[in-house]
Amino acid sequence: MAVTVRRRVDFPMIDMADIAFYPRIYDLAHRCFEEAWALMCGVEYHEMLYEWKLGYPVVDIASTFHGPLRYGRTAVMTMWIESVGASSVVWRYRLEDDLGNLVWTSRQVTVGVHMDDMSVRPVPEDLRRHLEACTPPEGA
Amino acid sequence: MAVTVRRRVDFPMIDMADIAFYPRIYDLAHRCFEEAWALMCGVEYHEMLYEWKLGYPVVDIASTFHGPLRYGRTAVMTMWIESVGASSVVWRYRLEDDLGNLVWTSRQVTVGVHMDDMSVRPVPEDLRRHLEACTPPEGA
Amino acid sequence: MAVTVRRRVDFPMIDMADIAFYPRIYDLAHRCFEEAWALMCGVEYHEMLYEWKLGYPVVDIASTFHGPLRYGRTAVMTMWIESVGASSVVWRYRLEDDLGNLVWTSRQVTVGVHMDDMSVRPVPEDLRRHLEACTPPEGA
Amino acid sequence: MAVTVRRRVDFPMIDMADIAFYPRIYDLAHRCFEEAWALMCGVEYHEMLYEWKLGYPVVDIASTFHGPLRYGRTAVMTMWIESVGASSVVWRYRLEDDLGNLVWTSRQVTVGVHMDDMSVRPVPEDLRRHLEACTPPEGA
Numbered sequence: 001m002a003v004t005v006r007r008r009v010d011f012p013m014i015d016m017a018d019i020a021f022y023p024r025i026y027d028l029a030h031r032c033f034e035e036a037w038a039l040m041c042g043v044e045y046h047e048m049l050y051e052w053k054l055g056y057p058v059v060d061i062a063s064t065f066h067g068p069l070r071y072g073r074t075a076v077m078t079m080w081i082e083s084v085g086a087s088s089v090v091w092r093y094r095l096e097d098d099l100g101n102l103v104w105t106s107r108q109v110t111v112g113v114h115m116d117d118m119s120v121r122p123v124p125e126d127l128r129r130h131l132e133a134c135t136p137p138e139g140a
Numbered sequence: 141m142a143v144t145v146r147r148r149v150d151f152p153m154i155d156m157a158d159i160a161f162y163p164r165i166y167d168l169a170h171r172c173f174e175e176a177w178a179l180m181c182g183v184e185y186h187e188m189l190y191e192w193k194l195g196y197p198v199v200d201i202a203s204t205f206h207g208p209l210r211y212g213r214t215a216v217m218t219m220w221i222e223s224v225g226a227s228s229v230v231w232r233y234r235l236e237d238d239l240g241n242l243v244w245t246s247r248q249v250t251v252g253v254h255m256d257d258m259s260v261r262p263v264p265e266d267l268r269r270h271l272e273a274c275t276p277p278e279g280a
Numbered sequence: 281m282a283v284t285v286r287r288r289v290d291f292p293m294i295d296m297a298d299i300a301f302y303p304r305i306y307d308l309a310h311r312c313f314e315e316a317w318a319l320m321c322g323v324e325y326h327e328m329l330y331e332w333k334l335g336y337p338v339v340d341i342a343s344t345f346h347g348p349l350r351y352g353r354t355a356v357m358t359m360w361i362e363s364v365g366a367s368s369v370v371w372r373y374r375l376e377d378d379l380g381n382l383v384w385t386s387r388q389v390t391v392g393v394h395m396d397d398m399s400v401r402p403v404p405e406d407l408r409r410h411l412e413a414c415t416p417p418e419g420a
Numbered sequence: 421m422a423v424t425v426r427r428r429v430d431f432p433m434i435d436m437a438d439i440a441f442y443p444r445i446y447d448l449a450h451r452c453f454e455e456a457w458a459l460m461c462g463v464e465y466h467e468m469l470y471e472w473k474l475g476y477p478v479v480d481i482a483s484t485f486h487g488p489l490r491y492g493r494t495a496v497m498t499m500w501i502e503s504v505g506a507s508s509v510v511w512r513y514r515l516e517d518d519l520g521n522l523v524w525t526s527r528q529v530t531v532g533v534h535m536d537d538m539s540v541r542p543v544p545e546d547l548r549r550h551l552e553a554c555t556p557p558e559g560a
Contacts, residue, residue, distance in 0.1 A: 010171040011185070012443070014436045016491065017395060021432060022338055023306035030303060031150040045151070046212035058302055062342045068398070071436065072186035115297060118348070152303065154296045156351065156469070157535060161292060162478055163450060166443035198442055202482045208538070211296065255437060258488070290451040291465070311430040325431070326492035352466035
């Protein structure tokens with residue numbers, strides 16, 4: 001099942017046009033991605049990075065910006081897994097604000113690598129099982 | 141009384157030395173400062189900025205970095221008010237991690253300004269009353 | 281003709297894996313985009329924003345991350361225009377480091393808006409002429 | 421003698437009040453600090469970090485914000501060394517814009533550490549000699 005993480009929209013995210021500056025949407029998405037691991041797989045991302053030496057950098061992203069994210073709102077990020085390959089995991093993001101306005105959707109291909117040398121690593125079986133259970137929300 | 145805000149330490153805060161990059165401690169402090177207004181004065185900072193047209197930029201900061209903030213920890217930011225002047229408010233910050241390790245202390249002088257032209261504005265009486273009640277925590 | 285902007289890779293761009301954190305590639309791309317306007321069209325982006333009240337936020341991005349951008353390198357960003365519509369401009373980015381390693385390619389659809397109310401605006405004819413002259417580099 | 425580094429003020433530095441957001445002044449200062457090492461001591465900071473395993477994190481900062489840094493301006497950062505201790509180096513910063521408006525001054529105490537374990541390290545003699553030659557500009 002998809003997971004959802006909520007975050008305040010903080011002042012540092014906002015630009016001179018009074019909307020979240022778009023690279024900070026990606027920054028926000030990474031912060032939510034980090035939180036998602038515990039919700040999806042029961043493991044903290046910092047444990048994966050430091051103890052398992054396993055990270056998931058992105059290699060390909062497609063995103064659409066549907067509307068502005070404004071100061072004073074809460075970001076509501078829903079995330080699910082499109083597919084799990086031998087070493088890759090394809091994430092989907094749907095960002096709304098707390099009024100239900102659609103802000104941003106994204107499809108991100110990540111690849112598992114060893115944190116010491118960035119060599120590609122297969123998706124561990126226990127992660128795969130949990131990730132594959134993160135199916136899209138209804139209507140997505 | 142002092143207020144405390146907790147935030148996850150996210151990956152984007154961490155540098156190549158595996159500790160929070162120091163300008164991002166100031167960024168974190170601003171995010172906590174924003175949350176503090178509701179706790180201290182019952183008003184959201186975005187309402188002050190957008191509806192009252194009142195902001196509090198910093199004009200003077202003194203900070204000491206006591207120890208590293210690491211990935212996987214939670215930032216625990218305690219804030220109180222040292223003094224309220226005609227238009228200035230002096231904030232104090234004490235940042236620990238969730239293990240109780242002291243990370244950073246800071247004294248920040250802010251000045252109330254009109255958001256349209258940055259002209260100095262007196263501290264409204266209702267804010268003053270609430271801010272003056274934010275006395276230091278024991279032992280600070 | 282395509283334009284190229286060079287920037288040092290600064291410490292704040294680097295993450296704990298010793299490579300540029302990917303949202304900061306988008307941040308870097310925006311900084312280069314800003315510089316590109318003067319090179320492409322002879323107008324500074326801040327003049328467009330403040331005096332013409334014309335901005336070009338992104339609405340759609342597709343990006344591929346080909347390899348890491350490392351500290352100590354220089355970012356070499358080449359930019360050209362794929363097409364100019366009634367109000368949209370499609371940018372292409374090709375980021376290499378100064379050793380010629382390919383880092384990132386991106387296609388970004390931007391739309392001209394009025395900075396006061398974000399209403400869509402047609403591409404001014406003088407901009408259109410200059411933008412259409414920014415053809416791809418050889419081999420792209 | 422003091423050294424000076426110039427940087428464009430980029431859009432990502434600017435907040436909703438149309439001025440550089442103050443934590444990004446510290447971020448900018450670090451980028452200039454990095455450039456300063458080559459000018460002051462003839463060594464690139466990334467070489468110090470990666471090859472010498474020597475870094476200079478800050479432990480104490482005092483700063484005054486004198487006036488806003490605006491979009492469209494160029495940041496002109498002048499840096500010199502106040503003193504060199506057994507392992508510490510005290511930096512001074514003076515930030516103006518390209519119109520000569522004073523923006524920010526700062527005094528930052530840094531301490532040399534080994535990048536692997538953050539243990540304190542003495543200032544190498546060749547660095548000390550170069551750093552001590554970075555005397556204040558006239559009138560500072």
